[in-house]
Amino acid sequence: MSFLHSFALLLSLALTAYADSTPTTITVAGVPITIDGTTISVPSSSTADSAGLASIPLASAAAVACALTSLDIGSAYVESSGSEYESTVENTWNLFNSFDSPSCIVYPESSAHVQSAMKNIYRMGAKYAVQAGAHSAMVGWNSITDGVLISFARMDTTTYNPTTDTITVLPGVRWGEAADAVQEFGVSAIGGRASDVGTGLLLGGGISFMSPLYGWSADRIKEMDVVLVTGDLLTVSATNQYADLFQALKGGANRFGIVTRYGLHAAHTGTKDDKEWFGGVISYPGSAAQALSDASAKYIRETTDPKAAIPSTSQTLSPLSYHDISHLIPGDARGSGQQFGASSIVGDEALYWDAYTHFRNFSNAFTPTSLASSFFILSPIPSFQWSASGGGENAMGSPGVSYGAINYWLIYQPTVKSKPQAVQEGFELLFQQAPSTPGVPLYVNEADASQNSFATYPNYAKLQATYAKYDPLRFNVLHTEGPIGL
């Protein structure tokens, strides 16, 4: 897309030349653009065609959206080649997404920049994707070809306001960085457990070490700024007129708009020198799998201690500061295709062991041909997690029971460059063989793209109604990849 900058230059020259004269029409990527004085007109395809497919080729729609955004906000924020562009493309945690080539990458530094990009994407009916911490395990959820990628790489600050006890996190922050930025005040955000993971976690719900005590990470959000598909900017909270949208964003993943600011309730966890916590990661040999599965099942059923949590699976258990805990699991390894799947289980020891046994059969079938390794990760979700924060309901809604959220994590061989169909079929067979308990939410951030997490939410009907209200043309669903069900 090297024409982009030259096009922006051409258009500004054209604007100067034709400022006081008759309209002129130029063509970019096959799309006629009319310049009349200072007004630029392009064919409006997104509103005319609610099926979402632009009447002009998608690549052209995206190229024009890129060019118009570059004109609006400046070419310093819109790139179609170069080292920053390349590093964003290559930095996706999931190798499968690193082979995409966006028509351009918009690097906003403000909500207004995101508004401009989104207005042009909407107007052109272009495809798009958004990237925060880049840790999605799903193909195409944070990357795009023939579309516009919005990267939050430059919006990456964390600040703390002691008067309001609020931590403001911009979307490009990773949880380890958030912990580093505010530990001196003795506070932390309730984010994720791995330090390299980003804020997209909040939009799916978010399981923190402290979730049994404070609720889902999203339950700690006080306020958000969000840009709707139309480019309109709203500030949403539990108490303003957009309370429905606020609720939907806390578990509705990327479907409800692009969040440009998170205001979070601070947790008072101490500074990095306050070794008041005890924890670590313990690894057991495979022969201990059944004992671990049984112990987890019992823990999920019986624990009533909101200060206990089971981290996923090093070497040491020792007194730590919460800041140390925030850096226990880096999660930053790159270079392999990745995939997640989920199950939520209420039941006895046998049910968990059954899920594990089916998972072992599945993973053995594809290891080492396609898969390098795989993990079965159990996060206990106690029933009281839902009422722990007092921050209003989230998009999921409480199932009223304690359950185990299972994350099946597949790491492909580095030589596997795209998701093999046979593995996908085996994965879907596993979901049938070890079904999730009805009425209990599947965790959308850990589920496969084939799984309908939203439909498992006790609050599903409300989520659908809120989606219809804020995106009546279903622009998001038709123009960006993300969870199914809306």
Ligand SMILES: Cc1cc2nc3c(=O)[nH]c(=O)nc-3n(C[C@H](O)[C@H](O)[C@H](O)COP(=O)(O)OP(=O)(O)OC[C@H]3O[C@@H](n4cnc5c(N)ncnc54)[C@H](O)[C@@H]3O)c2cc1C
């Ligand atoms: C190693 C590892 C450890 C993990 N540990 C945990 C854990 O402890 N607890 C937990 O709950 N989850 C965990 N997860 C899952 C994690 O919640 C998801 O992978 C999450 O989607 C990552 O968010 P991100 O910002 O890093 O990724 P991205 O890929 O950048 O974003 C994820 C999705 O959210 C969308 N998105 C991101 N930001 C915005 C925005 N501002 N507005 C609109 N849409 C947006 C993206 O388009 C994409 O669809 C882990 C994942 C990995 C890979």
Ligand SMILES: *[C@@H]1O[C@H](CO)[C@@H](O)[C@H](O)[C@H]1NC(C)=O
């Ligand atoms: C084991 O997994 C393979 C691959 O998905 C599948 O074909 C087979 O039916 C499974 N066997 C059992 C007993 O579940």
